[in-house]
Amino acid sequence: MSKVVSMRDAIAAHVHDGDTLVIEGFTHLICFAAAHEIIRQRRRNLTLCRLTPDVVFDQMIAAGCASKLVFSWAGNPGAGSLHAFRRAVEAKPRTLEIEEYSHFGMVARFSAGAARLPFWPLRNYQGTDLPAANPMIRSVDCPYTGESIATVPPLNPDVTIVHAQRADADGNTQVWGLLGVQREAAFASQRVIVVVEELVPEAVIRADPNRTIIPGMVVDAVVVEPWGAHPSYAQGYYDRDNEFYVAWDSVSRDASRLEAYLDEWVHGVADRAEYLRRQPSIIDRLTAKSAMSGEVSYGY
Amino acid sequence: MEWSPSEMMVVAAARELRDGEVVFVGIGLPNLACNLARLTHAPNLVMIYESGAVGARPDRLPLSIGDPSLVTGSLMICGMADVFQMLLQGGHIEVGFLGGAQVDRYGNINTTVVGDYAQPKVRLPGSGGAPEIAIHAKRTLVIARLDKRAFPERVDFITSPGHRARGGTRKELAMPGAGPVRVITDRGVLAANSETGELELHAIYPGTSVDDVRAGIGWDLLVRDALGTVNPPSSEELRLLREVVDPQRHFLR
Numbered sequence: 001m002s003k004v005v006s007m008r009d010a011i012a013a014h015v016h017d018g019d020t021l022v023i024e025g026f027t028h029l030i031c032f033a034a035a036h037e038i039i040r041q042r043r044r045n046l047t048l049c050r051l052t053p054d055v056v057f058d059q060m061i062a063a064g065c066a067s068k069l070v071f072s073w074a075g076n077p078g079a080g081s082l083h084a085f086r087r088a089v090e091a092k093p094r095t096l097e098i099e100e101y102s103h104f105g106m107v108a109r110f111s112a113g114a115a116r117l118p119f120w121p122l123r124n125y126q127g128t129d130l131p132a133a134n135p136m137i138r139s140v141d142c143p144y145t146g147e148s149i150a151t152v153p154p155l156n157p158d159v160t161i162v163h164a165q166r167a168d169a170d171g172n173t174q175v176w177g178l179l180g181v182q183r184e185a186a187f188a189s190q191r192v193i194v195v196v197e198e199l200v201p202e203a204v205i206r207a208d209p210n211r212t213i214i215p216g217m218v219v220d221a222v223v224v225e226p227w228g229a230h231p232s233y234a235q236g237y238y239d240r241d242n243e244f245y246v247a248w249d250s251v252s253r254d255a256s257r258l259e260a261y262l263d264e265w266v267h268g269v270a271d272r273a274e275y276l277r278r279q280p281s282i283i284d285r286l287t288a289k290s291a292m293s294g295e296v297s298y299g300y
Numbered sequence: 301m302e303w304s305p306s307e308m309m310v311v312a313a314a315r316e317l318r319d320g321e322v323v324f325v326g327i328g329l330p331n332l333a334c335n336l337a338r339l340t341h342a343p344n345l346v347m348i349y350e351s352g353a354v355g356a357r358p359d360r361l362p363l364s365i366g367d368p369s370l371v372t373g374s375l376m377i378c379g380m381a382d383v384f385q386m387l388l389q390g391g392h393i394e395v396g397f398l399g400g401a402q403v404d405r406y407g408n409i410n411t412t413v414v415g416d417y418a419q420p421k422v423r424l425p426g427s428g429g430a431p432e433i434a435i436h437a438k439r440t441l442v443i444a445r446l447d448k449r450a451f452p453e454r455v456d457f458i459t460s461p462g463h464r465a466r467g468g469t470r471k472e473l474a475m476p477g478a479g480p481v482r483v484i485t486d487r488g489v490l491a492a493n494s495e496t497g498e499l500e501l502h503a504i505y506p507g508t509s510v511d512d513v514r515a516g517i518g519w520d521l522l523v524r525d526a527l528g529t530v531n532p533p534s535s536e537e538l539r540l541l542r543e544v545v546d547p548q549r550h551f552l553r
Contacts, residue, residue, distance in 0.1 A: 026351050026352070026366050027351060027364050027365065027366020027367070028351075028366050028368070051380075052428075071426065072426060072427055072428060073425050073427060073428035073429075074423075074425050075424075075426075077363065077364035077365060077366070078327055078363040078364050078550070078551075079363070081425075086423050089420065089423045090420060090421075090422070090423050092419060100412075100427065101427070102427035102428065102429060102431045102432055103350060103380065103384065103427070103428055103429040103432070104385075104388070104389075104429065104431075104432040105427075107380050107381045107384050107385075108381075108384075108385075110381075111385075122384075122385075122389065122432075123389055123435070123436075123476070124389075124431060124432050125431060125435075126435065126461070126465075126467070126473040126474065126475060127408075127435070127458065127461030127465030127466050127467060127468070127470070127473045127475065128431050128458050128460065128461055128465065128466060129412075129417070129457050129458045129459070129466055130427065130431065130459070132417075132466075133412070133417050133457075147474070176377075177371045177377065178351045178352050178353070178370075178371060179352055179377065179378065179379040179380070180351070180352070180379065180380055181379065181380050181381065183379060184379070184381060233368055235368050235371055239368060240364070240367065240368060242363045242364075245363070245364070246363075288368075
């Protein structure tokens with residue numbers, strides 16, 4: 001049975017006030033289209049979780065969607081700060097609760113969540129101030145060697161949103177390029193929305209099963225949204241909009257400019273298709289050049 | 301040929317890398333240093349990015365650590381669980397690069413907050429992969445510009461442990477890697493004393509003095525008896541930096 005729905009319907013059905021929400025993708029495949037729809041539907045009191053909050057969560061924080069942020073690196077890579085995040089955390093009292101790990105810690109949390117384990121062990125954090133800042137970073141004595149080893153708790157989101165190059169109507173999802181923690185996050189989640197550049201027949205998936213990172217059995221909804229990751233990117237489809245990321249530093253530095261951005265490009269458009277229609281130049285500027293992979297035989 | 305302090309820093313960092321090493325690359329100046337090393341004396345450098353690109357050969361300067369140019373033509377792309385659990389914790393990373401807003405006497409690094417954690421004066425980006433790189437890489441190189449506020453006696457928050465961190469020495473805390481063996485600044489290179497773990501002045505850049513370095517450090521810096529002077533950038537190193545590695549001077553200031 002097809003799981004294909006519109007973005008509006010997917011968010012309305014699966015993202016609720018107060019949810020713990022993950023939109024993953026490490027630089028690559030960050031689903032801005034879903035974030036914008038969540039802002040438009042005015043979700044509130046979300047616990048937002050990502051390794052790198054990135055511009056996507058900076059926008060959601062500015063829009064008032066978030067009450068808590070769980071993260072490991074809150075900057076704008078190569079470009080500066082996430083100023084909505086900083087304003088919220090530097091305010092006295094702060095207006096956003098935070099819970100922070102390192103990347104390894106966040107990856108381990110998703111791994112524990114996906115495996116439905118009570119914690120994940122990692123050799124990390126000794127000598128740092130992170131366990132004092134975040135009491136959820138703890139330790140156990142290894143039952144075999146006695147070594148003290150750090151632990152982090154599982155992260156089991158209510159809903160995870162993953163952007164991908166392609167999927168079939170059942171949600172069998174294929175990704176290439178940087179993989180981040182999307183596989184672990186999807187398996188850890190109660191509900192999963194997959195947003196794709198292209199919907200393909202099941203036969204396309206079956207012709208190259210090694211490229212599938214998320215099987216349809218864990219997917220609840222499939223949304224077809226070309227350019228849905230812009231200003232992030234989709235390998236083989238379009239490049240990262242570095243100009244946008246660099247410009248975000250000055251846009252987000254000024255709360256009123258940030259609000260004007262949200263008014264124009266989030267609340268001021270009905271959906272991603274209109275967002276694209278109103279800035280056709282991004283297609284000329286960012287469409288990827290071709291670099292085809294080699295072919296392999298799956299025969300036996 | 302004239303050169304800037306940033307160019308000297310990148311060149312000094314590049315020269316610390318040996319051909320064939322496996323290096324965990326950070327964004328910004330470390331990325332420039334690794335790419336310069338690859339184009340000069342270390343063509344077989346294996347560059348690993350925490351985003352999952354192993355053996356990357358980017359044909360443009362990546363603005364972010366997850367740039368698509370890191371993927372095209374790479375040896376391997378893996379998920380981030382593999383990067384941290386198997387490549388880093390598994391002991392395969394020989395060199396890690398770190399930067400930070402504050403670096404202290406023992407090479408502890410702060411990228412989390414200026415001021416108190418609960419009520420920060422300035423909220424910095426946080427950990428990223430730095431704590432685990434600081435703990436696991438066989439050695440780390442730190443790149444930071446000198447300034448008394450950037451080099452305090454003690455950092456406000458230990459994000460990434462150096463030689464004497466919260467609760468003891470690296471040995472007492474069972475850290476696999478050797479920690480920050482060099483701190484490459486814009487006026488000279490600091491090195492950790494192998495016994496005390498304290499950062500000492502190891503070499504200065506041409507045209508700078510010991511006092512220039514001391515002016516940017518918040519503790520009483522020890523100077524090695526055999527203080528060296530770093531060779532200035534060669535014309536070829538400068539040409540590659542300016543024409544190939546960072547032609548738009550995005551990170552070179």
